[in-house]
Amino acid sequence: MIDGITPMHWAQLRSMRPQSEDALATIPVTVDGSGTSLSLAMDQGGHLHLLIPVDHGPSGAPPSDLNGLKVRHRSLESGEVLALSAPPSHEQVFTPFCRDIVDAVVQQEREPWKAVAATIRAWQSAWKPVRPAMDKTVQVGLFGELLVLRSLMIPVLGPSAVDQWSGPDAERHDFVGERLHIEVKTTRKSRPEHEISRLDQLRTPAGCQLLFVSVQLEESIGGDESLATQVDAVVDLLRTDAAALDWFMTKMANLGWSEEVRSSGELLRFFVRGAEVYAVDEEFPRLPDDFLPPSGIVSVKYTVDLANLPSLGLDEATGVIKSANRCDVS
Known part of the structure; x- marks a missing residue:
């Protein structure tokens, strides 16, 4: 079990990276020592994921993707989830971003889709593309x-x-x-x-x-x-x-x-x-x-x-x- 989200948790997931293209390695998110229904995950390509259980898709237009950040409504074996994902190069931004999401959904008990949309707006400038082309x-x-x-x-x-x-x-x-x-x-x-x-x-x-x-x-x-x-x-x-x-x-x-x-x-x-x-x-x-x-x-x-x-x-x-x-x- 983990408490909060730190680089150590992504390192743990890297050691668990699945061999199958469609599989996810997961570990649960805990807050103040108590378990939550949220999970951190990593796919075969090393992409970082935060999975939030939901009962349905977004009521309106889904939150927009940003540079390096994807927002998806997915159906997994465990049920429907709001899935946030980012490439490993965005770990330093994605980690605190996910902490804010967990706080909004777990601590403040906000509706997940609305909480994610609001947090994306607050973090929008941090996801602007800054990477120069690789020579x-x-x-x-x-x-x-x-x-x-x-x-x-x-x-x-x-x-x-x-x-x-x-x-x-x-x-x-x-x-x-x-x-x-x-x-x-x-x-x-x-x-x-x-x-x-x-x-x-x-x-x-x-x-x-x-x-x-x-x-x-x-x-x-x-x-x-x-x-x-x-x-x-x-x-x-x-x-x-x-x-x-x-x-x-x-x-x-x-x-x-x-x-x-x-x-x-x-x-x-x-x-x-x-x-x-x-x-x-x-x-x-x-x-x-x-x-x-x-x-x-x-x-x-x-x-x-x-x-x-x-x-x-x-x-x-x-x-x-x-x-x-x-x-x-x-």
């Missing part, structure tokens, strides 16, 4: 990082891999451990050519090993992969660890991801041409560590071509990650 280059780069997270890092390290994902923090490298850093570059070119935008980006930190992952994509309207498929794959891998899943979704939100991207028309689709892992060593093409630009030059960009460079096999790359993280634990 194509951001989607491309983030796709590569999530591909590495789900196919290499989580399978080796488990949910703790999310802690090492530093791409959202604008660090020098995209994954940072005590003994191993990983830089991920993703390109839509037909060759494994990548732009290096920082003088220190291919410098190996003292006491660390640096791996470079090259991801090649083909952008196509018929592509079978997208940023959404990568997010879904990571969410499935983290389903049993609510804390790691919450931390992952927080990082995604900070990068501009929201569930609206799925249907906004801005979501790019790809075919994955290939992904290779390289050790950044003396054979790797890069500027020397002691290189200094001439006075007055404040930044340098250059392109590396990895076409003729031997890459690590999956087992070898996995071994490097395991070995470095055993050192971290010891």
Whole structure:
């Protein structure tokens, strides 16, 4: 049983997310230690729901949907409900909004449809669209990082891999451990050519090993992969660890991801041409560590071509990650 509505309750529901598309995971809402007939719920896609039992639909026009908020009259196995729902990116607004609804319906004993309509009017400005479009280059780069997270890092390290994902923090490298850093570059070119935008980006930190992952994509309207498929794959891998899943979704939100991207028309689709892992060593093409630009030059960009460079096999790359993280634990 729960008392009130807090982020912990949504985290609990994420750990219970159903496998079926039409199913809902639910937990009851309690107020001052007493049970109510209201429930919090979550669907397969991670959308947040507040379910309020009703005897009938709205007497007049139903309350209007707002950006990210849907109001529906639904028939469930348990009976008819007034269902409010929002995508996970709106949790910080949806949670206090639901608290006001619960107070109006339970504490003030107001008629649910009227209470919801009045609360929506009071909260209308908070639901105005403010999300900027997700830039194509951001989607491309983030796709590569999530591909590495789900196919290499989580399978080796488990949910703790999310802690090492530093791409959202604008660090020098995209994954940072005590003994191993990983830089991920993703390109839509037909060759494994990548732009290096920082003088220190291919410098190996003292006491660390640096791996470079090259991801090649083909952008196509018929592509079978997208940023959404990568997010879904990571969410499935983290389903049993609510804390790691919450931390992952927080990082995604900070990068501009929201569930609206799925249907906004801005979501790019790809075919994955290939992904290779390289050790950044003396054979790797890069500027020397002691290189200094001439006075007055404040930044340098250059392109590396990895076409003729031997890459690590999956087992070898996995071994490097395991070995470095055993050192971290010891």
